[in-house]
Amino acid sequence: MTEQANTRTRGRPRGTSRRQLELIALELFTERGFEDTTVDQIAAAAGISERTFFRYFPSKGExxxxxxxxxxxxxxGLFATIADDVPMMTAVRRVVVAANAYRAEDVPELRTRMHLLATVPGLAATAGAHYDAWERTVSEFAARRLGGAPDELVPLAIGRATLATARAAFDAWLGRADGDLTVYLDRALAALAAGFADPAPAAAELPAGLGGGHDGV
Incomplete structure (x- = not known):
């Protein structure tokens, strides 16, 4: 454990917060691994009791x-600010990208957290409720636009497709050391909005009879 972590055990720091506990835990997870770090160790490093830890979080995974x-x-909140004249899927792309804009200095921490969530089986097993809430937020926006309910077919499909596309962007970003996360999200969600269509071939490449115009019609 680092000297900084040892210092934390000498007494509860003033104003302990969820954010401070997360930073302490991430440091310990990096040093020891998620599975080998206990709640008691996180609490001790934060200078609080294990009982106090559980007032902030129900588990180390949460x-x-x-x-x-x-x-x-x-x-x-961002969906509530979108003007009605913005096309629905354009709005979805803009909101998801804006919600994932991180400062450059926060990126290493984000990568660490997302890597843990993606690779630790115990964390992956708790993902369902969190992903469902994210997905439903998109479905609720789609339902308002379409005049239906979030659990109707199309709003539900939009929410699930958006979540899957965003997760693909996160996975691609995690697998590389280049680029900004928002670039990956914007590209993936733009492709979703376009229906993942193939690029339009040049007219000269079209098979006979598919080139348009009036000849042969």
Whole structure:
């Protein structure tokens, strides 16, 4: 454990917060691994009791999900600001990209957290409720636009497709050391909005009879 972590055990720091606990836990997870880090160790490093830890989080796994849950609230707030004349899927792309704009200095921490969520089986097993809340936020927006309910076919499909596309963008971003996360999200969601259509071939490449015009019609 680092000297900084040892110092934390000498007494509860003033104003201990969920954010401070997350930073302490991420440091310990990096040093020891997620499975080998206990709640008691996180609490000790933060200078609080294990009982106090559970006032903040129900488990060490939920500690890593809370910023994801905050993103759900951010999505909901951003959707409320979108003008009615913005096309629905354009609005979805803009909101998801805006909600995932991170400062350059925060990117290493984001990569660490997302890598843990993607690779630790125990964390993956708790993902369902968090992903469902994210997906439903998109479905609710789609339902308002379409005049239906979030659990109707099309709003539900839009929410699930958007979540799957965003997760693909995250996975691609995590697998590379280049680029900004928002670039990956914007590209993937733009492709979703376009229906993942093939690029239009040049007229000269079209098979006979498919080149348009009036000849042969």
């Amino acid at each position: 500690l890593l999900w809370y910023q994801f849950d905050d993103e759900v609230a951010t999505l909901r």
